[in-house]
Amino acid sequence: MGNYIPDTPQEQLEMLKKLGFSSYDDLYAMVPEEAKLKDLKLPEGKSEMEVSQIVSDIAGTNTIYRDIYRGAGAYKHYIPAIVKTVTSNEKFLTAYTPYQAEISQGVLQSIFEYQTQICELTGMEVSNASVYDGAVAAAEAIFMCLERKRNEVLLSADIHPDVRKVIETYCESRSVTVTTLKSNDFRVCENDLKEKLNEGTACVLVQSPNYYGVIEDVEALTAIVHEAGAKMIESVNPISLGLLKTPGEMGVDICVGEGQPLGLPLSFGGPYLGFMSCRKDMMRKLPGRIVGQTTDHDGRRCFVLTLQAREQHIRREKASSNICSNEALCAMTASVYLAAMGPDGIRKAAVASASHAHYLKERLAELGFKACTDQPFFNEFLTESPVDVKKLEKALADKGILMGLIEGDRILWCATECNGKDKIDKLVEAIKEVL
Amino acid sequence: MKLLFEISKTGRKQSLLPELDVKETVFDQKYLRAADPKLPEISEVDLDRHYTELSKQTHGVNDGFYPLGSCTMKYNPRIDEETGSNAGFTQIHPLQPEESVQGCLKVLYDAEKYLCEITGMDGMTFEPAAGAHGEYTGLLLIRRYHQSRNDTERVNIIVPDSAHGTNPASATMAGFKVINVPSNDKGGVDLEELKKVVGKDTAGLMLTNPNTLGLFDPNILEITRIIHEAGGLCYYDGANLNAIMGRVRPGDMGFDCVHLNLHKTFATPHGGGGPGSGPVGCKDFLKQFLPGDTVKEENGVYRFTTAENSMGKVRSFHGNFLVVVKALTYILTLGKEGIIEASGKAVLNANYLMEQLKDLYQVAYDQTCMHEFVLCLDELKKETGVSAMDIAKGSLEYGIHPPTMYFPLIVHEALMLEPTETESKETLDAAAAIFRELYQKAHDDPEYLHNAPHKCPISRPNETEAARNPILKYESD
Incomplete structure (x- = not known):
């Protein structure tokens, strides 16, 4: 019923005629007849009032727990009230990826602010503009650490099961060996870590607080990992960093995490955002969008998408990752949240x-x-x-x-x-x- | 304008949380951060105004014509935002007992049913959070399929030279080698070249049809047949589905799996670069490899099941769920007639705009286009020195979001325009007049366009400097 086409059927016909067509079907002459769909089996369209009621009724069958x-x-x-109102702004909501810096300073500056806040929170030097979620952030961080002769990853046993599954799926396709470390009373067993680390270990991934809430001794683990020449990745709950020692302070190489606690509603699992921050020397291995500061031709400070030589639209099959769309509005949500909370x-x-x-x-x-x-x-x-x-x-x-x-x-x-x-x-x- | 950190003043704060009502837990010093994070300290009013100011420097869909090719910047209906904000969805924990989330499961179930009908597929996962994520997932389906048959020699993914950059990047991530195949003089896949590269090592083909030139490949059935006969599978990149939805289905063109961009075709907003949603559909024989949970219905009760040979998971929980709610709202609104009308008008609008420009600008491939078309500004540049970039930046002066520039890579000085169906004849007429004026300006005052834009919040940024000397966060003095 609704289709959001502004023109009347008569106006549409006039447009078609102006091009020498008599019907919409004429536009599809290139489509082989045998491939054309004869009947689309969907319900008929409905008015906004009906749709509103239908979807509201569906939502009503879910249980909202107090x-x-x-x-x-x-x-x-x-979630502070200002978070939702700011991020419902039509401009932030509907804009595309800010390729055109001249008319996208709002989005670009907000990502630059987000990157700064994530660095402050995690104690790291560089942040990207977000990836899909905390699990993908963990998998992408592992890919950042791979070297020609280092192609194995060690995982703490007590990481979130979904994060583990995503890592395993991602690593399988890249032929990366995934090994799980023994857990000793809900913490990474340091002796097992020492035993399993070898010259082929690219990195170790630990979650702290871990899946069972336990705070790992990341500082000690990092020292052991670095001793073996491998990289340390820590997955964190961002709220915990309001209080707990930062990955940066503990010498971690890459910090990742699920950004949902930073102002995003539960939403049955999404949209959420994965945050990623790292030390400066790994900057060019980060996946996804990164915003940088520069000046315009008149010398004014401004912001642009930068270090794009890493990305798929330039590098194609040699890109550091295939990521294009990320979770920009969720990153803005996290940024407004952190700014409101202070x-x-x-x-x-x-x-x-x-x-x-x-x-x-x-x-x-x-x-x-x-x-x-x-x-x-x-x-x-x-x-x-x-x-x-x-x-x-x-x-x-x-x-x-x-x-x-x-x-x-x-x-x-x-x-x-x-x-x-x-x-x-x-x-x-x-x-x-x-x- | 100032950054959050430059507005900040020590000690300013908002009253958001109550005082602690239990004994404070004290941690061992070794677990504590040395100092509080240097987050900005800002009053609510100043914070609100900061974002209002930022919003003024952001071009949204309602600011005007947004013909960004390949991105399908159609209008984002308000009702979709309203349903997506329903507390019955937003306040639901992803790990609630199944009986308490029947509504969420119904959303996934219905969305799968309708999107399978639209694509001609048999099953679908909503885990992928964006198009590229969907590509990766689809390629893993292909990988698992060959592995399950012990067909380990199939390591190549064939990609046309006109493909989106994500295609080859996804193929590499999925562990494949990329074989590029050139286009023919009509912009389609060169069949002879295709036949040369297929073989026992072919895992599959990634294709978008219509392709990135906005052209429907009339040889599509032949193309997918060649791949299938070589033992490969066919992957449909759904980025351009808006041209054909309801009229011809990937499943009927011979494709085995497909990803959709709900944030393009199904009108959910782009959010300045996400969140999107890139569900992946597949034919029956690939369903066994789908990631995560899919929803089954029995006697009106919905439950999650996991495919028997599931690849695992590509994202936590169930993907970008709220985006699916919005897309389902859109599908329910349009229904069978609306979907067909939308694709038809999208194609009409592109042809209508192209027709009004092609006497001045060179069209890369002069034939009936689908939902978008590509201009080649090579001649204009030779004549006047004005590049595709200059024309694009010039369009900013008129409140038009520039078309996609320098893509696809096989067209020199390319500008790719995709009007979408939600633009009226008047908007297209006005846009055509502006692009014609820009053409004239290129001849009369090229310098003006080299320096455009002149009326935006900033002039052209120095991108080289940004990359050479990266400043990626604010540093206080």
Whole structure:
């Protein structure tokens, strides 16, 4: 019904006639008759009012939980109102990749600001303009480290399972050997790392806080990795960096992560963004768009897409990556979020997330949810359960609570600044009813 | 204008989070960062104004004609943004129990059903987050297929010389060797050259049809037959699907798998370079290799399943889900008639604009085009010294977003124009008049165009300097 074509059918016919055609079909004379579609089996078009109702009804069959204690790669943080209003601006929303710098300074400057903020947050020297998500960022970081004689990667056992799967898929196609390091009480086993590192190791990838929330001793691991001449990649939760030691401070070569916690809603998994930052000497190996500062012909400061000699539209099969579209609007979202929060706000979010999680762990322990480790953790932790986990999930769901993620017969809990003391106390009461 | 970091003043902040209501967790010093990150400290009002100022320096689809070839810059309907912002989607955790996300699964299920019908495919994944990501995924399907048959000699992917740069780059990433095949004098694939390069080492062909010259290759059935007979598979780059949707399907042209750009053909916004969505569809025999979860329906209940020989995953969770919601909204609105009308008008608009320019500008291949066409400014440059870049920058003076420049690579001084179906006759007439005026200007005052634009927030940037001496973040003094 709607097709967003401005001209009336009569006007369209006049345009066709002006070109010597009598119908739209005439425009497709080059298409072989036998390949033409006779009947497109789609429903008929509908009015905006009908479509609005249909999609709203579909959304209505999803359950929105009031309180969420589930993280595992996607985190419910508070999103300041300004974040959504800025990024809904029609210009930011609809513009294409800023190839034409003269009319794209808004997008270009915002990416330059994003790159600076990511560098500040991670303690690294250079950032790109984003990639698809944290998992692809990890895979792309591994590709940055490959050398002719170094074609193996070592992965920590306790990284996000989706990140592992994406890495394995990417590495298979490039014939890169992926080996998993032993885990010792939910941390990378240093002895195993020393044993497995060899002259063919290109890099080691560690997540900290890891999938189970545990803070790894990245500094010590990095020293071991560098000793063997390999590169260190750390995957981080960006909110944790409001408080925790930065990859830059710990000597890491490439920092990657899932940027969703920086102002992006959960959205059933996307759009999110992968951030990537690295040391300056690896700059030309970064995949994707990078914005740089320069001057225009009148000497004014301005911003452009730069170092394009790495990219597919110039280098084709020799490009550092095939990436073209990235997640620019999500990067802007993260940038507005970080600007609104400021150093004080990001620190507060980190402290509140960690403190709420530690309070939650204590209260759950009182109910018999025994923590699986006593290692230092940020805002996630794994417990055993004194009650059937499925039964508990169902009972809490009925009260509008999404509990931690079920991992076999254990539960991976998460708290952020959104899970305050009152809410946690209510959760505890609700659990007591099930015990 | 100032950067966020230059507006920042120590101690300024916004009141966003409450005071801590539990005991503060204190970490061992060895885990803590030495100092807070030097993020800007800005009041809400100053921050809001900063972005309003940035938005004034950004050209969006509503700022005017946006004929950026190959990018399908059609209007992005408002209703799609509204449905994509529904809390029933945005507040859903990707790892919720299946019974609590039936709506999300229905979105994926319906989108798959409709997009399979439009492409002539049998199954689809929504994991790929953009077109190039989809290309990579499609090539991995081809790789898995040959591996499953122990056909390990098939290492070559054939790509026409007119292809998007992402095609060869994706092929390399997927572990293949790229074989370029030249175009014939009509802009299509040279069949004789194609026959020369196919063989036992052919894994597949990547092709967009219509191609990047905006031309539909009439030999398409012959091309895909040649590849199939050599034992290879055919991959359809869906970047140009807007020309043919509802009229001819990749599946009926002999293609085995395809990626779509929902952010082109299905009207979801580009966001200044993403988020996009690049779902990959395939024929039945390749479904077993699809990545991640696909949705099945039984008695009105939706559930995720994983293909038996799945390649694994190419992105976490389920891809750029909200983009799929927007694209589904668009498909429901257009329906069977609207989809066909959209492609027809896209092709009409391109031909209509081309017709009004071709007495002045040389058209690279003078024949009925599809949704876009390519001008060759070689002659103009020889006559006047004015390049494709100069004309493109000149169009900025008139509020037109420049066409794609210097692409495809096989046309010298190329300008590629794609009007899309959402532009009216008046807009096209006005744009034609402007490009004609620019042609005249090239003869009358070439210097003016060499220095264009004159009325934009900045003049031409020094890109060489940017690359030679990279400044990639703000440094405080």
